[in-house]
Amino acid sequence: MSIKEERQRKLPLVLDRAIALLMSFVFLSVWSRLTANGPVAGFTQNEFLLYVLLAHVFRPLVFLFKYRVMANEIISGAFAAVLTLPISVSWYYYWRSWGERGLAFASACIEVIWLKALFDVHWMWPESFRAALLFFGLLMVAHALTEIFSFFMNTVAFWTTQAGGPRFLYDWIAEFMGGLYFPLWLLGTTAWSIFALMPFVHFMYVPNYVWLRGTLPAPSLVLALGVWFVISFCLARALYRKGLREYSGAGL
Amino acid sequence: MKQRFDYYWKLWCCFLTLSLRTAFSKNIDGGSYWLGKFVRLGFFILMMISIFHHSRDFLGYTLPEMVLIFLTFNLIDSLSQVAFRGLYGLGKEVNRGLFDFILIRPANALFLSMARTVDILDVILLLPIVGAYLLLLQYIDVTFWNGLAFAGFLLISIIIVTAFHILMAAAIILMGDDNILMVFRSLGRFAMFPQETYSTVVRYLLIFGLPIFTMMIFPGQALIGKLDVRWLLVATVVAVVFWGLSLVVWKQAVQQYSSASS
Numbered sequence: 001m002s003i004k005e006e007r008q009r010k011l012p013l014v015l016d017r018a019i020a021l022l023m024s025f026v027f028l029s030v031w032s033r034l035t036a037n038g039p040v041a042g043f044t045q046n047e048f049l050l051y052v053l054l055a056h057v058f059r060p061l062v063f064l065f066k067y068r069v070m071a072n073e074i075i076s077g078a079f080a081a082v083l084t085l086p087i088s089v090s091w092y093y094y095w096r097s098w099g100e101r102g103l104a105f106a107s108a109c110i111e112v113i114w115l116k117a118l119f120d121v122h123w124m125w126p127e128s129f130r131a132a133l134l135f136f137g138l139l140m141v142a143h144a145l146t147e148i149f150s151f152f153m154n155t156v157a158f159w160t161t162q163a164g165g166p167r168f169l170y171d172w173i174a175e176f177m178g179g180l181y182f183p184l185w186l187l188g189t190t191a192w193s194i195f196a197l198m199p200f201v202h203f204m205y206v207p208n209y210v211w212l213r214g215t216l217p218a219p220s221l222v223l224a225l226g227v228w229f230v231i232s233f234c235l236a237r238a239l240y241r242k243g244l245r246e247y248s249g250a251g252l
Numbered sequence: 253m254k255q256r257f258d259y260y261w262k263l264w265c266c267f268l269t270l271s272l273r274t275a276f277s278k279n280i281d282g283g284s285y286w287l288g289k290f291v292r293l294g295f296f297i298l299m300m301i302s303i304f305h306h307s308r309d310f311l312g313y314t315l316p317e318m319v320l321i322f323l324t325f326n327l328i329d330s331l332s333q334v335a336f337r338g339l340y341g342l343g344k345e346v347n348r349g350l351f352d353f354i355l356i357r358p359a360n361a362l363f364l365s366m367a368r369t370v371d372i373l374d375v376i377l378l379l380p381i382v383g384a385y386l387l388l389l390q391y392i393d394v395t396f397w398n399g400l401a402f403a404g405f406l407l408i409s410i411i412i413v414t415a416f417h418i419l420m421a422a423a424i425i426l427m428g429d430d431n432i433l434m435v436f437r438s439l440g441r442f443a444m445f446p447q448e449t450y451s452t453v454v455r456y457l458l459i460f461g462l463p464i465f466t467m468m469i470f471p472g473q474a475l476i477g478k479l480d481v482r483w484l485l486v487a488t489v490v491a492v493v494f495w496g497l498s499l500v501v502w503k504q505a506v507q508q509y510s511s512a513s514s
Contacts, residue, residue, distance in 0.1 A: 018438070033449050162281035
């Protein structure tokens with residue numbers, strides 16, 4: 001049903017993909033110029049470009065959220081009907097997001113072939129089976145973590161109709177600190193030490209780094225990831241329960 | 253002529269007042285959106301600083317010059333948001349047939365479509381942008397002639413950015429979807445970096461075909477003295493052609509508008 005819903009809105013889908021494609025094109029151009037005379041920050045031109053391609057392909061799995069629908073439905077009151085469904089609310093919105101996600105991911109996989117040819121990128125798979133497994137595990141964790149954060153951000157709608165602004169702010173912070181726009185290995189030591197404390201680095205940068213180098217950028221990141229996972233899960237759950245108790249069902 | 257100008261100026265002031273009231277009635281949304289835009293600005297500058305951690309220059313540009321190019325892009329982008337925010341939501345009105353109510357009002361339909369909302373957040377965002385601009389000028393050697401060329405290119409930018417929005421208004425009326433604005437804004441992001449970043453084909457396409465670079469990069473490049481003043485003539489021709497084209501397309505789009513059934 002979700003895929004059918006998305007296929008009905010063909011034009012927005014095409015335009016969304018055009019936007020993603022343009023952004024990747026810009027960054028591929030920037031990094032190819034920057035690294036034209038040799039490696040930068042210890043990374044080759046191919047690694048920089050492959051990072052952009054990986055971000056382009058995996059962005060729909062990590063950064064594409066349908067959960068804003070949840071906030072809108074809480075505000076409009078339509079959420080009351082969702083509560084009566086014989087399925088968990090979080091799973092309901094999660095599966096609804098797969099129409100948009102799935103089509104965007106499939107489209108990104110095709111687009112990346114064109115980008116790869118255009119910028120002459122040599123595609124490299126993870127160097128070992130262990131690295132591939134680690135990448136896949138981290139991608140799944142990133143996927144789960146962004147879903148939890150997204151759910152958490154949408155619970156704001158239980159208390160205010162102005163849930164769009166906080167969401168906009170969150171999206172920009174998450175995308176930037178997550179390494180969607182540039183590989184975080186470019187950061188200076190001070191900036192990196194701040195970024196590494198945040199959960200966002202696990203969204204895009206850490207999995208991509210593992211794909212390229214086969215190891216984590218810093219071993220301590222695993223501990224930080226675990227801590228953030230527990231904190232965000234508990235917080236989202238607590239806020240959802242509190243919000244639900246105060247929810248009038250008729251919208252705000 | 254003056255009477256007409258006064259009429260539209262009063263109308264715009266009314267829209268400004270209404271937008272101000274709306275913005276202040278939504279403190280959380282307004283504050284967060286503004287902070288989001290500010291954070292975006294800051295992060296992109298951080299990205300540029302990070303690039304210069306590893307490289308002395310980028311295609312012959314120093315860090316202040318590159319940030320200035322980026323700020324020029326932001327300046328034009330914010331100005332367009334301040335002036336033409338009304339286009340956001342036009343798609344929904346076209347789909348519902350509400351555009352009819354714009355057409356019957358005693359004012360230019362194009363003006364009403366584009367200027368009925370003023371993005372107050374971008375008005376506030378202009379302050380740090382202009383502040384950073386002035387700060388950067390201390391690190392860049394700007395001559396009187398460069399300043400004059402900057403003013404000329406900025407004027408041309410305003411003409412092109414207006415023409416772009418007229419074209420988009422026409423596209424929204426024809427397609428009934430305002431996502432086209434996001435495509436334009438994404439295309440604009442090509443101008444975050446110096447034009448030398450891109451291949452010659454892309455550069456010429458974005459100077460003459462869709463004059464994004466003419467609109468968003470040329471003023472900054474002129475200010476730092478990296479653009480021959482003869483480009484002013486080229487930019488003027490591009491602006492005049494683009495302006496004329498946009499008006500023709502707009503008239504065609506309005507003629508093809510078929511009210512609620514579209």
